[in-house]
Amino acid sequence: MDVERREVFAHEALVRGVHGEGALQVLGRVEARHRFAFHEACRVKSIEMASMLGMQSRLSLNVSPNDVAGPTECFHTAIRTADRVRFPIDRLILELTEGEPVADLPALAATFRAFQSFGFASAIDDFGAAYASFELLAAFQPDIVKLDRSFVRDIHLSAVRFTLVKGLVAICDELRIKVLAEGVETPEEVQVLRGLGVRLFQGFLFARPGIGMLPTVAWNAA
Template structure:
């Protein structure tokens, strides 16, 4: 498809406002509830611009990104309100749109009033695809939104052009760790170190951390053990037109199954028992430790077994309580 044809398709989408929104749940692990939903925009299913990557790339190239994002916000707010979705609505907005000098002030607030959505339920999720040249100007713009009751999230922490500086300067209420650092975290000690460092900074900054892109139970188990509370990913719910009943099914079935799918070992298990269980399940990289009351109280990594065997003196060698705590 030529550039001219793509630009023509974009014009038709904007003129007809033919954007549809999918919603992916963000789950609070401690409270076993849906904390919110991220709205994800798609072009018409029969359009070459159905993919969001292509759609937004063409809009940016055509200088119509702000116009497209306004249509996406309208679609997201209407869908969120019509389906009575739980929690907060996370709206993706690029810094360049926020800084657009000709963008009508108050349009988003007016839209929310029409939909019956309080600004306190909306999180502006900054997506950084290009370098942010004027952070102070961006900070001023976000201060305006905070004054109206909105919260701020920084998307893809660790992948953007200046994400750590943006975190320091903007002090968002949420940061979302880039999925690169979540993928395979159960067998990558360096990724665990990175996420651990982010959690330390988040505690100091009073910021809530969201781990996104979770696809495996092993990833969820490690993140839970590290203290991550807010999670998002295909394991917990794919982007779709979720309703309240679907959310309840998620909490009642998908989340407990994801947390409990792994084999577990008792708190007083010996090193021999742990090694035997790893031997029978060669695909496992972690094992959950189960307390006497049945709750999950820790995790043992396969790559740490040699360290455990070396460091734990007899006769306590391998005791999960002594070595894995």
């Protein structure tokens, strides 16, 4: 949510099982050798669905470091799919997750910079949750930094969290990077973060993930 404009800034596509299982449960059933293909199938389905729904907001898609550090297929797939279903590329956000180590940080940064010319936005997810967050930021300056919920939780009660977030927001302002606060659950958290200059928020305070309209991704690992 963009709280200043009082409008939806983006929808994030999340992996869920047919019975509402979380991403870790679903991905745990996919063999490592099929993981990239599964991620690709999910990203394609997400773009197709956004177009089908006539979505006017941005669409945020998760990509892992290993998806983009070497091969660039995920960028080509997203671009081809968006063109095929007539979803504007400039409404796509490719969101880099930090759930795995980055084997080749310079290559990862170079790949993102090369494909930004196509018009989509970029983001670093869960910033601060992984040991390499600032190393990644030094190598690659995205459009958006998504502040991990560990910094957001009860920030109105923690002088340490307040000081850390204040410093990070100042750094991002200097680099012209938007800051998005994840995991927001209380009005007090929003009030403090807005006072620090944050205007983008994501969390249960605004909405919980919805699964009622999601089509199943057909998947054959054979």
